[in-house]
Amino acid sequence: MSEIGSSVTGPSELTMLQAINEALHHEMARDERIVVLGEDVGRNGGVFRATEGLVEKFGEERVVDTPLAEGVIAGAAVGLAMAGLIPVAELQFLGFSYQAMHQIAGQVARLRYRTRSRFEPAITIRSPFGGGVRTPELHSDSLEGQLANIAGLKLVTPATAADAKGLLSSSIRDPDPVVFLEPLRGYRGIRGEVPSGEHLVPLGEARLAREGDDVVVIAWSYQVELACRVADALIDENLSVAVLDLRSLVPLDLAAIASVVDRCGRAVVVEEAVQTGGFAGEVVTTIVEECFWSLESPVVRVSGYDVPYPVGQLEDTYVPSEARIAAAVRRVLEVA
């Protein structure tokens, strides 16, 4: 587990989106095997501008606007990896990954296993996900639970601008396929100091975003931001709330979860996804397996509901709010 406020050199204040863009520029300059592909990633710099400036700097051979076809974006990435290249594919919204899921689950994730590492699947698939910004249908779905159930994929979920850069660089350099999930709400809504130049954050190391002793809120991606706000607000009530940012769901930092839950004895797990089968259930299972005798109260999940991601006027009801997280924290603390 990393230290809080780990020292950085030459930081500048960036949005998460700018941090992602910086990582892409840095990595493409470092390794000419990297090819960026996806819909609107070149001329338009990505619909959110995550790939802005790449085609101008690295050319149309390495930054490729593909036809509108998610399946072949993921499938061609497999072939590029077989050729020894390092594809960084963008799926414009995670909800559209269903049209690529046969390639992601059936091919990308299995390439190393089925060929006994003959082919190195150094593939990164970037995709924005999560709600709260009033998008049309299927633009906001949180599918990390489904993706975590696919053996052979790594699943990375940054919550800060600095981590977005450091984890993306690590993901691109990782020899395994990584699905890198970027919170829509965080693109411009999360900003912070980001080290300039080379910045690497290892995959599989959770981050203690807030120290605390009474209860820990375990979260990833944008829910870390919400959990931190709750923790900060509850200081006024003399509550000491820790926040653990998982950073990556696969690999999962089991030791960090056990350590903080053992210390606090009470835990809340927050996710935005559909509750049944969601990744929070995996975290709760980990807590039960690792920390059962340390628990002083039942673990509580704050999730979306078991319904499809709703349209705009119901969005705020669906996504976990600070109020729901605070209520869950109070609930686990009420049990003596």
Place this chain on the structure above:
Amino acid sequence: MTRPSDDQLLAVLVDMVAARTQARRLWNLQRQGRIGTVAPIDGHEATVAATAHALDPSQDWILPQYREPLALQRYGPEVLDHYMLYNVGHPDGSRLPESVRVAPLQISLATQIPHAVGLAWGMTLQDEAGVVVVFFGDGSSSEGDFHEAANLAGVLRAPVILLCMNNQWAISTPLHQQTAAASLADRAVGYGINGVTVDGNDAAAVFDAVDEARKRALAGQGPTLIEACVYRLGAHTTADDPTRYVPPEDLEAARRDDPIERLEKHLVELGLWDDEIRSAVETQALSRIDEATDAAEAHPLRAEALMDHCLSVDSPRMARQRLALLSEAEL
């Protein structure tokens, strides 16, 4: 066009006869419970073998579906050795050596076509010579992956040959229920790529078509969709009973157009082939597959191999699972 030489045609026929002979052995091995489900090659030998002989194994890739390996001898003995490892259920079956430019079998139909386009594209980006041939069937041509990959290949002018073996059947579904298109090669027009139909039972014609497509690809003229028309003479797989749906008269007609008999007739006329040669090829093919089968069955495998090669390094969860597996293996 480069017609294959008589020697090349002879080499193709040797591979075809060996493949047919070994396919019968595979069927029996499956019935004996020594191997898993296999898809017989019967009727596809000319297309597969002639394609392989029109390629340069030192630079051209083959991405098979699952029916082809017995006729890919040109790509080295490792293809058969690993096919038998695959058939006995050993995980090394899909791990061909680096030097062999053959991808593992693909069971999820058409998913290998985007891989072929990506691979061909990647070779171009790195200024590597060579083309990629990807095999699939008439049924696979209905999959979205075929469409998406053919479309991307056209846009990128990737050096890829989309080789559709139209054997008239997708298990029990006949071609007319697969598509209303008069010809699968016609679909090339919609992708802005070259499309040709070839008699897949005519080894020389297949060789010509692949050779031509390869030259175009290497010259930067982009992909070709080749529709090789054949007839599936056997079952879909060892788990299939085609007598339930294949009209006997159709099968009978197809057998009169057997690709092996056609090429034999030609080479007999040239004085290059006779029963004695055929008999020797069959004997050699059988001893070769029996050796490969024995070697595959004797190939060692540890239970722990279950956990290997999933991720480059076990996740903490997997590391625990590996330990648990090892302790359970001792129970």
